[in-house]
Structures are given as C-alpha cells and as structure tokens.
Amino acid sequence: MGMKGSGFRFGSMRQGERDLITDVPGVRVGHVTLSEGEIQTGVTALIPGEGSAFRMKFPAAAHVVNGFGKSTGLMQIAELGTLETPILMTNTFSVAACTEGLLDYMLTEHPEIGIKTGTVNTVVTECNDSGLNLIRERNVTGEDALRALTNAHQDFEEGAVGAGRGMKCFGWKGGIGSASRVFAIGGVSYTLGTLLLTNFGARGDLTVCGRRLAAWDDDAEDRDAGSCIMLIATDAPLTVRQLGRCARRAQNGLARTGGITGGGSGEAAIMFSTANRVPHACTGKLLEMRYLHEDHLDIIFRAVAECVEESVISSLYHAETVKGRGGRELASARPYLDRLMKNAEHGTDLA
Amino acid sequence: MGMKGSGFRFGSMRQGERDLITDVPGVRVGHVTLSEGEIQTGVTALIPGEGSAFRMKFPAAAHVVNGFGKSTGLMQIAELGTLETPILMTNTFSVAACTEGLLDYMLTEHPEIGIKTGTVNTVVTECNDSGLNLIRERNVTGEDALRALTNAHQDFEEGAVGAGRGMKCFGWKGGIGSASRVFAIGGVSYTLGTLLLTNFGARGDLTVCGRRLAAWDDDAEDRDAGSCIMLIATDAPLTVRQLGRCARRAQNGLARTGGITGGGSGEAAIMFSTANRVPHACTGKLLEMRYLHEDHLDIIFRAVAECVEESVISSLYHAETVKGRGGRELASARPYLDRLMKNAEHGTDLA
Amino acid sequence: MGMKGSGFRFGSMRQGERDLITDVPGVRVGHVTLSEGEIQTGVTALIPGEGSAFRMKFPAAAHVVNGFGKSTGLMQIAELGTLETPILMTNTFSVAACTEGLLDYMLTEHPEIGIKTGTVNTVVTECNDSGLNLIRERNVTGEDALRALTNAHQDFEEGAVGAGRGMKCFGWKGGIGSASRVFAIGGVSYTLGTLLLTNFGARGDLTVCGRRLAAWDDDAEDRDAGSCIMLIATDAPLTVRQLGRCARRAQNGLARTGGITGGGSGEAAIMFSTANRVPHACTGKLLEMRYLHEDHLDIIFRAVAECVEESVISSLYHAETVKGRGGRELASARPYLDRLMKNAEHGTDLA
Amino acid sequence: MGMKGSGFRFGSMRQGERDLITDVPGVRVGHVTLSEGEIQTGVTALIPGEGSAFRMKFPAAAHVVNGFGKSTGLMQIAELGTLETPILMTNTFSVAACTEGLLDYMLTEHPEIGIKTGTVNTVVTECNDSGLNLIRERNVTGEDALRALTNAHQDFEEGAVGAGRGMKCFGWKGGIGSASRVFAIGGVSYTLGTLLLTNFGARGDLTVCGRRLAAWDDDAEDRDAGSCIMLIATDAPLTVRQLGRCARRAQNGLARTGGITGGGSGEAAIMFSTANRVPHACTGKLLEMRYLHEDHLDIIFRAVAECVEESVISSLYHAETVKGRGGRELASARPYLDRLMKNAEHGTDLA
16 A cells, blocks of 8 residues: 555545556656766656547646745636646756647647637646756757657656656655546546655754654755645546635645745646546537535545655655755765664554 | 716717616615615615526636725635525625625525535625714614615615715715726627715816816815725636636726825725636536637726726616715705716817 | 643744643633533633723734634734734634624723724634534523633633534544744744634544554545644734734644644634834824844744644643533544654654 | 826826826836847836835736636735736747746845845736737747846837737737826825736727727627736835735726636736835834725725736737738727727717
C-alpha cells in the first residue's frame, strides 16, 4: 500500500494501479530534459485525455494559492471553466517558448483556429529553477515542448526530469512527483491523480508523514521560495464549481508536507475532469451533464490532499542529485528518506 | 412595446407579459410598507419558485459590484451555487430582524432543519434609507418579513413600496423597480426578469435612454451614495458558472442609467435559475442537468443589461413623493420623466 | 515553551506572554456561556483595540476557505479593507440576535451613525452547534452579546465557553482556542495572535504535532462538517493586501491538525492589524501609513500557521466534557492528549 | 473642451493637456505597426514611468471583466500589487513573441534578474485581430516589441496603429484610443489617463454620447466578440486595494458605449499609480506611503468611466480604413461620427 515501494503511506485511501496521475484513463505525461553543464531544465507535458481537447473541452478550474507566478491560461479557465489544450510545465523564462510550441501543436491539429473559429487558450505553467539552471539563457525551445507532447505516455518518470530537472524542494532536489487514489461513490469507482512540479519549502520545515526533524533546522539561509504547480485530474463527474472547490483543497496537501506557502513561492492548482466534455461547436441544442451531489465531495477533497502530499514526497524520493549553475549541487533526499523509513520500521513513527 | 405605458423603451428585446420579474414562472413578490411620520421603510420578499427552495434548491450566483453593503447569505451562494430560501430586501439595520422572520418561515416549514439536517442559509439584502427613515429605530420586525413572504404574488407594485419606501435614486424618490425580457434560444422561449431596490446615483448623472440633462447638475451636494440590490431570475437552464457570468453584466445596466458605482454605494447582484433544481437530500445517484452552450449567453447578457436599466427607471417612474425624517421630502421623478417623453415625441431623442 | 503547560509545542516560534490573542496590545475577549439542559451555546466577543473602532478603523482582510457559512460583515471588509466594530462569535441561528446586540452597542456609543453619517458594518461569525444545542430555539439574545462585549478582558478562558460551548472538533468537545507568537522584524518586536471557534474535523483525522492515531478511525460515522472561525490579530504594520495574504495562510494551520476542509464546514479567517488605523472622518488631507516590505512576510505566514494549529489543539485541551441536546455528550480530549504527551515523553514522538 | 477637435464631449470633467494617457507624468507610449497585405497587426508599448519599474515598482491592480483572454502577468499583479515592467499590447498569438522581447529588455537592463535576485513578471496583453490579420502566422517578433519600447514617447498616435492595426470595434475599424482627466483633491491636482485596445462591440449597439442609432441594427451577423484591454494610469496616491476599486469602474465606461461585454470578448483592466513606488530591495526598514481617504475616490471612479468611454470613441475616430486578410475591409467610423456631430450641432442631441 505504500508509495511506490518506499514504505511511506500518505493518508488512508487506496492508490491507483501506477500511483500516478495517468491512472486517470486517457491522461498521459511526457518529458524533455535538458541537462548539460549550467543548463539543467526542461519541459513536461500533460495530455488531459483522448481526442481533441479543443473540439471537446475538459471541464476545469484553477485555484491560485499564492500568485507569485507567471503561469498563463488560468484567466480563461476561470471564466469559461474549460481546458482546451494540453498543459505544459517549464521554467519561468521558458513560458513563451513553450507557448509557441503548444501553439504549433494546436494550430497544426486544428486548421480552423484563427481562420474559421476564434483563438485557443494555451496553458503553460512554470517554476523558477534559477538556482541550478542558467535561466536567463532560455534554452528550452518550442521544439522541446512539441517533443514532450509527442513523448507523452501512461508511464513516465518522476524526479529530476522534464520541467523538474532544476527544481529545489525543501532544500533537496525536487522536481516531478505524482500520485493517485481510487474511491467509490454510489457504487461507481473513480480515480483522481495529481502531477506536481515541486520547487518550494525550507529544509527545516520538511514534514514526512507528520515527522519534522528539527535537526535539519540548521540551514538558516534556506527560504521557502520557489513555487509549486499542482495539476489534478479525475474521471469523477464534477461541475466547474465543484472542481474549484476541490482545487482549493490542494493547499491542505502542501501544508501537510510542512510548507508555509512562502511569499515568493507561486502556488497554483489546475483541476480538470474527463467526464462531461464540452463541445466547441454550438449546435443549438442544450448540453447535458451528470454530476455528483455536493455531499459526495468530501472523499474527493481527501483524495486531493493525500495525492498532493504524496506527490511532493514522491518528487523528493525519485529525484537524483543534480549539479548545475556555478557548480551548485542539490542532493537527492532519497538516502535521508530511506533512513527515516528504516528507523520508522523499528518504531511506530511512520505507520 | 414601451415600459408599462410610459413610452420609454430600453434596448431592443421583447418584454414579458407583465414586464416584471414575475414573468419568470413561479416567481412571486410581496411587500410590507411602513409609512408613518419619520418611519418610512419596509420589507420586500421574493419567492424564487414553486415548492420548497430548501429541499429543491435553485442554482444561483452572486456578484458584488461594490461591497459597501451588509447583505447576508452571499458567501454561501458563492461556495455552493444554490439559493435555498426566499430573498428579502429591507433597510440596512433591519437585516437582523428580517433574518429572524425568514428563519421563522424556514424553520416552520422545515422541522428537519437544525435537528435531522444542518442549518439554512437565509438571504437578506439591504440599502440604507436613513435619508427619509429613522433607521436607528429598527422598526421593521420579523412579523413584517413574514407578512411580506405571505403577501407574495405575481402582480406587485413598483415604486415607493416595501423595502423601497425610503430609498433615494439619482436625487429623486427611488425604490422598487422591475422588468422582464423574453427570448428564444434553439427554438425554445425563455424569460429573464429583474427586481431592483434602487438607492444610488447623483441627480446630475441620471441618464434616460441615453439622455443626460445637464440642467440637473445644479445639486452639487448630491453624491452617488446609497446602494442598489439587483435580483435576477430566469427559467433558462444555466450552470452556476454561467449564472455568475450573467450576474456580472448587471453593472452594464446600472452604467447605462448614468451611475458611477459610487464608493459608498453597495451594489450586489444575485441571479438564480428555475431550471435544474438541486435536491438537498443525497440519494447516492448522479444528478443530471441540461444547460445552454456558452455561445448562447450573449442574448442573456443583453437581457440582464436591458432589464437592469429599465428597472432603475421604472422604480423612478412609479415612486410617489415621500416625506419622512426631519420633514425631508423626496420628489417623484414622474412629472420630469413624462415631460422628457413628451419632448421626445416631438423630436427624435428617445426613439 | 510548550502550550500552556501541556507539553505540546507547535512550530519553532516564540509564544507571547499569555499565549493568547490578547498578547496583541489592546485586544480583549469576553464570553457569555449559556448552559442549561438542551441549551449549550453562547457568544464570544473580540474587541480589536483601544478607542472607537468606528472612528478609527482597523485595516483588515477576510479570507473564506470554504464558504459554507452564515457569517456577516465580510463583504464590506473585502471592499473597504477595514474593521469598524468588535467581532462576535456565536451559533448559526443567533447571528441575527448578536447583530442586534452589536448594533445596540455601536449606536449607543456613536449617536452620529444613521443620522449624521452612514451606517455601520457589524461583523458576526458563527458555527453550527446543533449537535449539543437546541439551535432552533435561538436562545442567545442581544443582551448576551452586549454582556460578552462588556466582559471582554485580556485574560479569558478557552474551551467549552462562550460561542464554543456547544461546538465539536475532531469528534471531541471543541470550542474556543487561542495562541500567540512574537517575532522581530528589522529590530522591532511584533506580536500575532489567533482566536478560533473550532467545530470541524472527523475523529480519525486528528493530528497532534504530526501524529495521527489510526486507532481512532473507528468512528466511521463521523464527518468533517461544522466550521471553523479564525480571528487573527497583529500589531505588525501591514497593508490590507498583505493582511489578505496572511489570512490565506490560516488554512495551513488547519491542515496541520488533519482537517480536510470538509464540504459542509464553513471556514473563514478575518485578520486585522492594530497599526495604521484609518479615520472615519475625511479631513481632506492625505493619510499616511508605514508597512513592512513584502520580503518580511514569511515570518508572519509562519506565525499564522503555528497559531492556528495550536489554537485548534488548545481548544480541545481546554474543553471540558459537555452534555446537551437529547442527552448527547461530547467528551473532553484532555485525557487523551495528556496520555499522548506522556507516551511522547518516553519516546521522541512529540519533541 | 471636446475630444481632440471632434466636438464630442464625454462627461463633465476637465481633460489633460494632450487628452492622452501620457498626460500622467512619466508615462510614454510607443507603437510598431505591421501592415502588408494579409499582415495587419503590431505591438504597442506603455512605459509606466521614469526609472526602472523593476527596482522601484508601481502599485497596481488588475480587474478581469470577462476572462475570455490570454493576457499574461495579471496573476502576480493581483497577488503582489505591483507592476514591475512596461506593459505590451499585441495580437493573441503574439503574446509569446512579445514576452520574449520584453524579457530581452528587462534582462538587458537588469543583469541581476535570474542570477542574484528572482525572476520578473512581464505583462503582455492581447486582443484577437484575426478578422483582418493572418494571426496564425505570428508575424510580430520580439524585436518589434523592443522597438515599440524604444519608440515610446509622450506624443503617440491613436487609431489603426501598433497593436490596434487589425482590431475591430462596433463593426468599424477600432484600435488604439486614449484620454485623460485632471482633477483636484484636497487642493492638489492629479491626472488620470487611459490607453485602450478596442476590439469589441456589435455595430447596432454603438452608443455615442448616449445616442444609439437603430439604423445600424441591420448587420445581424455582427457579434460582440473580440476583446478590450484597458490600461489606466494616475499620479494620484492610491493603495493597491483602492486601485482595484477604481479598475472595477472601467466597465462603466465600456457600458456607456453600448457594449454588452460579450461572452467571447476578453475585457481586462490594469491600473497603476506613479505615486508611492515600491522598492524591490528590502532594507529592513518600514516602507512609507501616503494615500487618499476613501471618501475621495468618487471623482476618480468618474474619471475612469469618462476616460474609458472617450478612449473607445477616440479609437474609432482616429482609425483609418484598413484592408487585410482575404481582402476584407473595415471602414473608418470617422465620416459617420463627423456626420453625427454635424447633425447634433443643428439640434440638441449631443450637447
């Protein structure tokens, strides 16, 4: 039941088969990693589901926990309640390049955009990896974004890969983390998964399954700055308003890991449902949707918090040590986490 | 086609049968007016539709244009997207008394509230009528609120009645105004109506069908303070997010009447749909709803603006002169408006 | 350094002298408790500082974590960024009675309100105590509210008192909890304190200093419903926007206690600063304020989370067992918490 | 007193010297226009004031009227309340290219960004000009953006220039419009100005000084889709919260021109003040600011509405006829507006 063989278990709910966001049917994730000397960065692509996201949009909501960030596309999600493209993650100064790549992708697949119909709302999110990466050089290209989109599969790596290559989390090497939960409502089984780009937290605050080791408080210079992007997918049928309620619970998961949502840390959640897709074209007929009664949301709120918490720790668990800009090195938290678990196995600490 | 025999016509859409919010099937409105010396105030009740609003809730959204106000119940509408009681309008310091009356009404009809199920979100809105009314005395009672609820009918008066008794609008006697529009989408006919409590605007700004008479600019002391409550009903099937988009267009109607949304003027809109009611009780099954494609909303945006604009002028047109606190008198705008129309009939001004 | 002799310690920051919100100079708190048979409820009053809050307002911000609630006055705080009355806490159906009491208090002290100047924005917050209290009877009166205001002192009780009398938190007896932190910025010492009305959480989720005891998972019926009101005071000079940022961190503290911010749990935070008070009267001159640079906020974010976390546990620690409606009894968590601490002292669990 | 020799007068307030946003001291505007066959587009740059916007930031607020849009940078303005770069306007698919250009500009001037300090929040706004412009080709380059920044002066053109080259407004040729107002508060004179990119409105709705000519209703195909970007500058000392209140009044100006804020029209306002600049670097000392009492805001609300209304009409008045994609032509509204004024001079219509 633990997280990917680590022994850690977050919350009480059941994990999906892969314990990845791709347990939600149709969701795929792809990475392009750039790693050469002072260039330690990349791009990660999430495909929300089968078929064209533009022609059959996904109900979606965004929640900004702390708006110190440069992600794009959230304004239109907030207004229209739909996601109509894949979502990219990258470094702060590569949002524009990734937008070009995502536009290439969308315009190629949809010759009607900008000609017979309107424009398209590309969603590109970011964290600042300038600690390890020479971010001013803007080495990610639109082609990298396209490759990440093409690479997307159900199975994907976590850790210091893709957009996560240069990220730092709780003073350790951060990056990409994911998790999933399955649950039944009204006799029907649903899945919820999260994909995080973790780049926040001060070392002394890291809390794993409730344990905060004051011993790590020594790094007084370490600040909770950076950011965290949280993508949340589910096949549960939810209205846009309900998706917004769920997205607002992502903060609970972050808080459980010890983060204080630092002032310089841009934290944003985007949640979408693969049920009830919304046609771009208007036929004149009423649209139909089925959705969960409000009383059923608590289990989903719980799943969001558990998945976000696990995804943060999973990003740490899977990230290797990376060396980058100016010879700086960020250590993998893996040995520390393994030791923590070993100790726990001899006690009752991390049941 | 003009507004209730006045000759004025606002916008291009077709009016409903009564040109009142009660053209939306099921909606009813009732007043209790208190008028004696320095007491010039009251309460107005809106019943959103047939049957229990608590057991079968109405999809709803609220939009605060300017939050200088003390209305209650909007926070829960924003979260849950439902209206579960009638809506009351009254003066600022009678919100509590009307809440008690509305609670009496709800608790009597629903013995399960607070015992077998949770609480209930009572919605009470207000404007400050302290110019004409000795507001500190808080003369409206819970019984008055109950009577307004009981009085509610499809036919109701506009002008200086109910909660509108002491209100002031553009320097004239304001109060209650209403309007409706009918329109077809996908071959189906829908109705939208508004009920306004008007208590805003400086005299020099009043604009009727685009005409602003600078001659009235003389009252330099007159400030745009007060408030305006805008209730919007429709039988068009809209999601909560769509209702929110529509509610945000209420400001367009206010702006057309010349208002500047003054800093001290609490302006809030609450919009609900009588389609797709939402059960309080959870049966474990998915709920179903049908709703309009986003491309169909423009006609509803237009209806909101036209109805709000007309409701403001209708409140002025129907309000009689009222004398109140300290012998102050607010004149009916009726003679002025009739003269304006007469002039227009000899020209092309107010086509 | 632990919480009021309990041995528990939340976070790393230093507590204020009393470890209560009243460590912020000028803040006072008073209770009126109603406890007789099926009536187990009350009212708690917070005075934000010296002198008239109406004539010299307090910069303030509100943040709604989950809007399933009936608190009043938050809309105007959001618009104008000021608190101009004391804040009351009570049960859901006594908001109106407490509003009347608070209005009495304000109108008596300010004869100009409603006559020579505008109205006043009374702030009354609530949680649903219908588990222990016969809430439908609405036994709290305006006089109770007045007495709570008059009773307010620097020293006050926590636990099952005032508005907290009938509340339930994580399946135990909840109620009133408070905490404070002191910190230095730029060589100046500041204080931040919180006052919570705790009425949320499922028993199996309770987490104390990171420890969640799965043993308590047995109460499958227990849902995270209820609410939590979080009042936050500081003498640090913050702008309204900064107060809003701080208030949004209250959720971090709740999350650390294991809460999932349940769908039926109305969680709202109101934060004010006693620095930079804002005059009601306009003299025509510019107002002046001094405020902290944005880079200094992290320590305040941390203080908010620590105080909220501690306040929740403090409410449990101080609440006695209470018996109420239908003979239902909610047990004090004190013995459980003491046992937890005792075990911890023999291990390293709750350092 | 009329608008730039047109005879039209919007509202009652006094215009600035140029009747342009550049009447606010320090503000400059520059265009780069691309006009060749099917390429009819461009970029417009606004420099908010003297010196580095990054090192001494401008207090700012953003308000999204209708979030159908792809502008970037608004999220961070909402969180931090500061503008730290110039603002660019362009077409929807050139946001990325302009972001690159603005990044070049900022990184060149600030070698510390991404190395010794964090990143920078570039603000790029957009409207969809795909009616006249082959938007899919993305012909605007980062160099164009840089040139627009370098070109910025106090004097600048309105109409079909810069980002306005391909825009359509009320069925006529739209584009760039600007206006300003001066006013005194507490004996001190302040200026407020607006810069609009107009691309919204259905022809039948156009309202000029209150006059809507039903004769133009014939174009049944014309929909209110497009967008409108509204930049608002002032030297009045306002807090971020107050700037937000002012920005929310921009909708009043749009509504006066007859717009219905169509569902597909992305309308957003960004407002900043050149008073009370905020240092990037934290020195450990408190910051100081002076600001207007809330009672003084009404005159600013009025200025916002008047300037936005005038800017819309000014964009029409100054735009020449443009031919573009597929040979489509959008006619200048100038002859129509001149005829309207001539008629008015013989009557009382547009006093």
